[in-house]
Amino acid sequence: MPPAPNDRIENDATEPSDTSPSDEVHDRDRTPQWRVKPGRQFPFLARHPWVHAHALIGGGKAIGGKAPENETQSQCGDVVDLVDIDGNFLAQGLINPASRLRIRLYSFDRRHPICDQFWRDRIDLAIARRRLAATETGEEAERLIFSESDLLSGLIVDRYADTLGVQFTAGALLRYRDLILDHLRQATGCEKIVVRIDERTAKFEGVSAESGTIVSPEPISPDGVAYRQNGLDLVVDLVSGQKTGGYLDQRKNHAAAARYLHGKRVLDVCCYTGGFGLVAAKAGAAEVIGVDSSEHALEAAKAAAERNELSGRMSFVRDDCFDALRAFADRGEKFDAVILDPPRFAGSRKQVDQALRAYRRLNTMALDLIPSGGMLVTCSCSGRVSRAEFVAMLTDAGRKKRRDIVLLENRGAPADHPTSATCPESEYLKCVIAQVM
Structure with a gap:
């Protein structure tokens, strides 16, 4: 992507609009901290979003027959701060104690903590990014959110005409599932949504699989969702097909x-x-x-x-x-x-x-x-x-x-x-x- 739009998107993406400075300080004081091992901080200084268990102090493994104290206190989807061995802030993300990919990082600026509006802003920016050079019409298909590439690790969203195929690959994001789906409806105008969590992801993330769960006030045809692509009339099976469909x-x-x-x-x-x-x-x-x-x-x-x-x-x-x-x-x-x-x-x-x-x-x-x-x-x-x-x-x-x-x-x-x-x-x-x- 061109440098200028990228710079603009990155700056905008980390500014949740409903959090005041006083709220930020209060939230930060209550946020649990997870410490990386000495020398393991460099990928996160470079803004890589994945923190594996083996990079963390304790690593989620029992020590002397007991789990690390922060491990017992953290629940899937909790917001946590990642800090280096000296306690310096690196990033903020969501933790999943059941996953080897223990923490997914979303904010690298402590002034802009994760909150409900944070997710709405990220979704809006991802959709706006598609409009920079989009040529797809309303009857066609496109990817609206592509996980790490849109600073939304663990979320994939495809649009097929008037229907969204949503795939969660991060168990921690399920804490915000309803908020994400509600805002996707508002941002896209698509009322029909099919949510998927494949069995392999469910196993590694410690969550329940969803094989084409329909979240929609309107029924989805058992014949599939019709759309246009490359001059062809196509139909995609969002309920039982692969991942988000095609x-x-x-x-x-x-x-x-x-x-x-x-x-x-x-x-x-x-x-x-x-x-x-x-x-x-x-x-x-x-x-x-x-x-x-x-x-x-x-x-x-x-x-x-x-x-x-x-x-x-x-x-x-x-x-x-x-x-x-x-x-x-x-x-x-x-x-x-x-x-x-x-x-x-x-x-x-x-x-x-x-x-x-x-x-x-x-x-x-x-x-x-x-x-x-x-x-x-x-x-x-x-x-x-x-x-x-x-x-x-x-x-x-x-x-x-x-x-x-x-x-x-x-x-x-x-x-x-x-x-x-x-x-x-x-x-x-x-x-x-x-x-x-």
Whole structure:
């Protein structure tokens, strides 16, 4: 993002409008303090929002058979101050004693403590940030809040036409759940909201899962929420689909890739509900074969193809991505373009090497199906895998197959999925459009 708007947003974001100076002093005097270990303060001086248990004095572990005193006093969602070993203020955040990500930091200025208005202001600023360069109409979809990138760690909000998909990934934020949902209604004018907390998040955060809880005075159609995207009429299942519904981070990449696919035979691997393949067919691809392991996703993809009168050029295969690529190669099939958009292979740093091996294998197999001059669109949503590592993996795949790979576009997420300079983990999506020689 441009420097000037960023500076303005950061300054405005830390000013809650309903807290007087006297209230700030009173709140600060009552706020519990958590102390970081010696030498562990530097990420928080740089405004990184995640404080893991092992960085804290006591670390949430029992000492001499007893839990640390502040651990027994802190409840999930409590506001706490983070201080260094000498007691100097670092930041203020919310604590969750049940999570290894013990404290999420939101305010780095002690003059502006966390309060109800603090959350309203942050939500307003996130939505205003989308209006800086937004081109989506009311019938389309966009991400309104992107967790750490919008200084709201643990909250993701997508808008599909007149309906919001809200995902909580921080158990501590549930203390403010009603306030957040009420203000989202007011700020967006969307009365229909679906809230999700996936089972994996619930386990790590020590909270109850919510699988598509409808918070709305109006019913949501069991057929899903209709919206427009890339010239297509689409439907998203916010109640039982993935996370907040669709994968909006790829929508600009769908359109970019489609420009190279007119008149081509395309294999879309890990197509989910249609993704790249639908937009390619809409843009004039001669044939698209979509592959995914989820029957539910493929049924949605088929329905989308029929809805947009693309069924004549699209077909779908239910199979594992590796098995499908091997089967096509065994039959000697060739494609003018292969698209790879697999799920996340690395959920932690320990899994990076394993993930890179999986990406290398997947891309190597895809190269066997592409004739000289054909296209490869390959993606990674593993935030732990850097862009440099991903491109190096692609280089290795080309070397192994004695193929030259020319990168035409090296893309990421769109502007409504911004990256926080203080939280590099928020830059996760890689999408390479390349020609294979």
